[in-house]
Amino acid sequence: MMGSSNPHPHCQIWASDEIPHILKLEDQHQLKYFNTKQSKLLADYRDTECRNTERVIVENDQWVVLIPFWAVWPYETLVLPKYEVSRFGDIDMSALKEFAKINQKLLLAYDRLFQTSFPYSMGFHGSYEKTNDKHWLFHTHYYPPLLRSATIRKYLVGYEMLAEAQRDINPEQAAQTLRLHVQ
Known part of the structure; x- marks a missing residue:
């Protein structure tokens, strides 16, 4: 459930004739990394996290979910x-089925974590160009606002809005807790 004045489930598809700032930054950083290393930034990051496993929540043959x-x-x-x-x-049908399964596992783990229909914002990020996409790796972001219980949300305020985000728990602790709820 999302929405500030009247929480409700909904889905939005956004389209724009301009590339949003966050996607531009992702594109620039991935391209710079690719031009320097001749490999994909997010693929290298994924491989590092999969070797370490501390922040990995769940994985299958084709997908991995982690807390960055x-x-x-x-x-x-x-x-x-x-x-x-x-x-x-460009995701083939076999990988799409595995994508659906791993997303379902994640969403059910979220629900079990605080025993509620877990609120979240989610978005797909992928290359917006077909001709210049060698540096891109498709990925999905989930941003759930719950902090310590079904009724305690995290709000970005003050210092977090004006300077930088502050962590209430570290990614490793969050991964360990969320992993316990994956079935």
Whole structure:
């Protein structure tokens, strides 16, 4: 359930004739990394996290869910493919089925964590160009606002809005807690 004045479930699809700032930054950083290392930033990051496993929540043959080290929200997650795909439309049917399964596992773990229909914002990020996408790795962001219970939300205020985010729990603790609720 989301919404500030009247919480309610909803879905929004946004389209724009301009690339949003966050996507521009993701694109710039991924391109710079690719031009320097000749490999994909998020693929290298995924591989590092999969070797370490401390922040990995759940994985299957084609996808991994983890709490990124830069997470702002207590149980923020990143869903990454274990293979090279730049945009949602390029995911084949087999991988799409596994994508649905791993997202379902994550969402049910969220629900079990605080024994409620867990609120979240989620978005797909992928290359917006078909001709210049060698540096991109499709991924999904989940931003759930709950902090310590079904009734305690995290709000970005004061210092977090004007300077930088503050963590209430570290990504490793959040991953350990969320992992306990995956079935």
